[in-house]
Amino acid sequence: LVRSERFLASVRDLASIGATAGGGVHRLALSPDDIRARKQMVEWMEEAGLTVSVDDMGNLYGLRPGRNPGPPILFGSHVDTVPFGGRFDGAYGVLAGLEVMRVLHEHRVETEHPLGLAIFTNEEGARFQPAMMGSSVAVGKWPVEEAYAVRDQEGIAFGDALQASGFLGERRNRISRPLCYVELHIEQGPVLEAAGKTIGIVQGIVAQSWHEVVLEGEANHAGTTPPSRRRDPLVAAARWIAYVHEMAESSEGALLVTCGRIAAEPGAVNVIPRKVAFTVDLRSADEVRLRKAEEQMFAWGDDLCRRAGVEKAVRRLHWAPYTPFASGIRELIRESCLRRGYTFLEMPSGAGHDAQHLAGVCETGMIFVPSREGKSHCEEEFSADGDLVKGAQVLLDTVLGLDRT
Amino acid sequence: LVRSERFLASVRDLASIGATAGGGVHRLALSPDDIRARKQMVEWMEEAGLTVSVDDMGNLYGLRPGRNPGPPILFGSHVDTVPFGGRFDGAYGVLAGLEVMRVLHEHRVETEHPLGLAIFTNEEGARFQPAMMGSSVAVGKWPVEEAYAVRDQEGIAFGDALQASGFLGERRNRISRPLCYVELHIEQGPVLEAAGKTIGIVQGIVAQSWHEVVLEGEANHAGTTPPSRRRDPLVAAARWIAYVHEMAESSEGALLVTCGRIAAEPGAVNVIPRKVAFTVDLRSADEVRLRKAEEQMFAWGDDLCRRAGVEKAVRRLHWAPYTPFASGIRELIRESCLRRGYTFLEMPSGAGHDAQHLAGVCETGMIFVPSREGKSHCEEEFSADGDLVKGAQVLLDTVLGLDRT
Ligand SMILES: NC(=O)NCCC(=O)O
Numbered sequence A, B: 001l002v003r004s005e006r007f008l009a010s011v012r013d014l015a016s017i018g019a020t021a022g023g024g025v026h027r028l029a030l031s032p033d034d035i036r037a038r039k040q041m042v043e044w045m046e047e048a049g050l051t052v053s054v055d056d057m058g059n060l061y062g063l064r065p066g067r068n069p070g071p072p073i074l075f076g077s078h079v080d081t082v083p084f085g086g087r088f089d090g091a092y093g094v095l096a097g098l099e100v101m102r103v104l105h106e107h108r109v110e111t112e113h114p115l116g117l118a119i120f121t122n123e124e125g126a127r128f129q130p131a132m133m134g135s136s137v138a139v140g141k142w143p144v145e146e147a148y149a150v151r152d153q154e155g156i157a158f159g160d161a162l163q164a165s166g167f168l169g170e171r172r173n174r175i176s177r178p179l180c181y182v183e184l185h186i187e188q189g190p191v192l193e194a195a196g197k198t199i200g201i202v203q204g205i206v207a208q209s210w211h212e213v214v215l216e217g218e219a220n221h222a223g224t225t226p227p228s229r230r231r232d233p234l235v236a237a238a239r240w241i242a243y244v245h246e247m248a249e250s251s252e253g254a255l256l257v258t259c260g261r262i263a264a265e266p267g268a269v270n271v272i273p274r275k276v277a278f279t280v281d282l283r284s285a286d287e288v289r290l291r292k293a294e295e296q297m298f299a300w301g302d303d304l305c306r307r308a309g310v311e312k313a314v315r316r317l318h319w320a321p322y323t324p325f326a327s328g329i330r331e332l333i334r335e336s337c338l339r340r341g342y343t344f345l346e347m348p349s350g351a352g353h354d355a356q357h358l359a360g361v362c363e364t365g366m367i368f369v370p371s372r373e374g375k376s377h378c379e380e381e382f383s384a385d386g387d388l389v390k391g392a393q394v395l396l397d398t399v400l401g402l403d404r405t
């Protein structure tokens, strides 16, 4: 059994690194605070008897041998945060994994297979884009040279930041084909809380489609330009944004749409804008439906822009297919819940996670615990101690279950 | 008769001060180039025998005595420009006024009334808001202390910039009640060109209503927040912007609507925005209709925001009533056109001008000349030499006509 006091103390201790006045954590990837958090993790992992290795993306692995050689059963998450983020997103899964290792260490448990605790670099994608960089390179989905070349807003290359951090390790340390992977995470949504359940058994991660749409018309005087002469990209953008949200509304929850960013140039009260750029984030558990929604949105937009005399340029920022999780792992999670008497719910994950990349190379699963009011990526992010402990226990049970099978 | 060569040479010479590579002019109010342009104007005005005075807003007046004392017949415009603006907006009216003075000077014409050429400070409102600052203070509509306190984007107060420019004059030099005021200006719209007419006889300036709308919802995760939990201010803003443009479309040209500025916070692809701000510029020659449009827009927006769970804060940025111009002046402009054989069109001005403030204190009129493709507030702004000369001639005729009546 996990030891709640010890585990919750570590959650508190790690949250003190990069703590914000508002009760959150500000710990961007490879920032001084992220580096301090990584050093703390290395210390704790070594105290728990783990052998720590670092790969060429700065992913940290705390390894524990098993009776048999071969690839480890891997579990973990990340310790970087979004700006003014919460204390649990990422860190929770890592610290629960550490608790699993501590329990096995103090009880001198010998497992069949090696075990590995993974801390992936730059999961959030807040400082360096894209998100989930460390895991995507580790599994061989993305060339490391491209990751090194990515620059943050200050122009610092990821490769240089990694080198300077002291966490640039070796390519041969990558665990690119673990035996299997389990990730425990806060839900980041309101579903478990609303349903009154403790554990989410994640069925898979929804398909994601991100685009940037740039519309160009003609800047002109707001007072002297008759309607027939206007080529106003903001009117087109507004209609388009309204339309994609109507698509979402008529999908009965099958399609989630978010436009998070919009900007107009030149941006004066009395000047018809010349250029408007906005983003569209589409998600669905039904990948075919998502593709159809993309087509529908662009067909409608084409027609709109033609009529409005507006030029359109669309750039895909991100695509992730639907990622189903292994039924065997879901079954083990369910068994743990039943044995412990924890309530549970089978549910999709609306958010992307490192598990998405791991699922491409091994059997993968995820466990969720409730987030209060569904808040995440903000200082108010909160999960109750009792739920955090139960989630860690389910992780321990699942890892041991995987070792047996 | 005006002397075309001399007049067009002055237009070219003034346009060289703050000239841009793209053929336009960048001469923000009280910038070094605006100061150079003002010094050039003072030199030219003195050469034309005018007595130059400066008031406490830096408005310049070139005065010429008449047979009788009393307030002058005033005409003029401004020499500041928007960023990367054109060569004609403002400068044209000032230089045509100078040409009028030069013609009278070389022919030693004695008028009944004193004449005054006015150059108003900060008409554009590009550096210091609001626009038409100099004229509004001069006529006593706005307290000078408030104007002094206005700061530009770098935090420089208008009062300090004025002092530093060397153009801070005395309050008693204000011409706050001229006998009448005439302003010659480029149309800045495409109406005259499309109609194939040379001179616009301006009936009045449309009523203007500017608002900033700020909508606040709740920032949340784009992937984990179900539709029912979203309070998305950008969806509401998009619907609102689409709605006000439908109002404009169904008005058959009676209502002009422009949303020039929009911004969303925090502005990440996968974060539902917390806050969106946008501006609405409404204009109509029918003030009652404009008031009704405002009411309709806010009633609709109230309802929308209530349903979307979004908080709304509206701030009025500007209001100007419909400003009709004096029929006597319009008649003199028409007579000049008929006598000279210039084609003309009676039309409203969709743009605000200093004449708007002057109309509150004396009989006022405006003369337009065509703008190529209606372009203004940009480097491509252009009016043909022939039209510029004809406009100057109509100004001369109108001033002399006013002096006779
Ligand atoms: N877990 C998480 O917040 N991932 C960020 C990527 C996304 O799903 O938008």
Ligand SMILES: NC(=O)NCCC(=O)O
Residues within 6 Å of the ligand: A222, A223, A270, B124, B131, B188, B350, B351, B352, B353
């Ligand atoms: N003439 C002119 O461009 N005025 C600016 C104010 C406005 O009408 O928007």
